[in-house]
Amino acid sequence: MFGYLQPFREELKMKDYKLYKSVYCGLCRSLSKSYGLKSSLTLSYDCTVLAMLYMSLHDTPCSVKKGKCTVNPLKKCMICTCEGDALRFAGAVSVIMSWHKLKDTMNDGGLFKKAAAFFLRIFLRGNYKRALRNYPLIDEYTAEMMKQQNEAEKNDVGIDRAADPTATLISRLCIMFCPEKTDRKTIGVFGYHVGRWIYLMDACDDLEKDIKKKNFNPFKKKYNGDVKATMQYCNEVLNMTAAQLIMAYELLDLHRYKAILDNIIYNGITIQQKKYTFDRYNKKKTKDIDYYPAMDVHE
Amino acid sequence: MKDPYKILGITPHATDEEIKQAYRALAKKYHPDRYGESGLASQAAEKMKEINEAYDRIMKQRKEGIPYIPEDTYTCPYNNEDEYNSYQSNSTGRDYRVIYRLINLGNLIEAEHILNGTSPTERDAEWYYLMGTISYSKGWLEEAFNYASTACRMSPDDDKYKALYERIIQQRSGTQGGFVSTRSGAADCCDCISCLICTDCLCNCGSCS
Numbered sequence: 042m043f044g045y046l047q048p049f050r051e052e053l054k055m056k057d058y059k060l061y062k063s064v065y066c067g068l069c070r071s072l073s074k075s076y077g078l079k080s081s082l083t084l085s086y087d088c089t090v091l092a093m094l095y096m097s098l099h100d101t102p103c104s105v106k107k108g109k110c111t112v113n114p115l116k117k118c119m120i121c122t123c124e125g126d127a128l129r130f131a132g133a134v135s136v137i138m139s140w141h142k143l144k145d146t147m148n149d150g151g152l153f154k155k156a157a158a159f160f161l162r163i164f165l166r167g168n169y170k171r172a173l174r175n176y177p178l179i180d181e182y183t184a185e186m187m188k189q190q191n192e193a194e195k196n197d198v199g200i201d202r203a204a205d206p207t208a209t210l211i212s213r214l215c216i217m218f219c220p221e222k223t224d225r226k227t228i229g230v231f232g233y234h235v236g237r238w239i240y241l242m243d244a245c246d247d248l249e250k251d252i253k254k255k256n257f258n259p260f261k262k263k264y265n266g267d268v269k270a271t272m273q274y275c276n277e278v279l280n281m282t283a284a285q286l287i288m289a290y291e292l293l294d295l296h297r298y299k300a301i302l303d304n305i306i307y308n309g310i311t312i313q314q315k316k317y318t319f320d321r322y323n324k325k326k327t328k329d330i331d332y333y334p335a336m337d338v339h340e
Numbered sequence: 341m342k343d344p345y346k347i348l349g350i351t352p353h354a355t356d357e358e359i360k361q362a363y364r365a366l367a368k369k370y371h372p373d374r375y376g377e378s379g380l381a382s383q384a385a386e387k388m389k390e391i392n393e394a395y396d397r398i399m400k401q402r403k404e405g406i407p408y409i410p411e412d413t414y415t416c417p418y419n420n421e422d423e424y425n426s427y428q429s430n431s432t433g434r435d436y437r438v439i440y441r442l443i444n445l446g447n448l449i450e451a452e453h454i455l456n457g458t459s460p461t462e463r464d465a466e467w468y469y470l471m472g473t474i475s476y477s478k479g480w481l482e483e484a485f486n487y488a489s490t491a492c493r494m495s496p497d498d499d500k501y502k503a504l505y506e507r508i509i510q511q512r513s514g515t516q517g518g519f520v521s522t523r524s525g526a527a528d529c530c531d532c533i534s535c536l537i538c539t540d541c542l543c544n545c546g547s548c549s
Binding site: 199200201202205208224226227230233234237273276277278279280281282283284285286287288289291292306307310311312314315318319 | 378387475508513
């Protein structure tokens, strides 16, 4: 995953922001504990959200305590620990997906990138093996997703088909960890649109680069390389996905981290979309925080 | 059974007015009109039922002096069985009853398979509408958008097609989540969207004739 799902910090309460950071640090700690120190390199915001969703759906009791940062021993931070499987699961997703992404880069990146991916893979190998042993299903799903993604790119398919593998993967992961009593359909649809949104954001982010390098990008065909015009359209596509995602989100039974998750879903998504679709192409960057997302559903 | 106050997200000390307000907000949130063809309609209806029950229970409990009758209890207007029975084949005479049935049962793959068997020349507005519905529940939103707009262009007067198309347009505008790219207030935005929908319809009519 890539780190597009983030809270809009300016609108979070301080306590919630600290809690969010503690989950981030807790995930980092859990990664190095369960799969080896090197695996904490793969830490991402998206996996933090996944861990929080896991804990929220399961209502896992967790505690926060002070500790040393895993990566930088001089730094002190608040670290979240929880009883259940949440942090280990999210960690495994992080390691396994990074591993497969590196494999993909090794196959079709540039020469320098290929070499870097090759060495990183040797570096991460042991960690990946440990994650694989614990969660073989995640690996199976991810491998299938990668295969379908490559096939889709080869055939130069439309937006829906291109986004489908990633969306299906996240949907399956969400169904995998949700508690018995959760409605499979709701969590499945939620996961599907989260995955779709992440994929489309990534496509948006890479559009300029992909046009230059003549790589596959689902948005490329629409305006024949006019990036600015495409961005308006990208935003529309993202909006519709966000609307679907929110509809499913509102049907979920959440117990913990509600304030943070709400912030990510209602404000974080908005800000990220603005950042990647418009701000990047505006020479004069508008740095206003008096911006409030217009939501008539969430009053 | 869950605490009805918890369901409505209020404290037991809330006034009748506050309860009513909370109920209305939730009813709006989970209203079947919003969930429509998204494939989560039954889940939303479930939630709606829960809210209705909670509201009714609170009101019953509070019925000490004056009996209180809620004036606006939402009943689910989305009754699929009725739609099926009242279905009449459209002007071109094609019968899509099987497809509606399959969609109601959640068998989208089969429904799509049958629809794809129709030759391109015989595809009417309803065909595009149904394909749009299927894509929409599958989460293939761009195809859903294309199908719905084609259905709307082919028969602009049909309320059913228009409803789906307008819902999609509204979602794309960003008012239901995501980012609204025009920097106007929310109220202006709504007007702006309905304006756009109208002009769009007019344009389509023009191009048809």
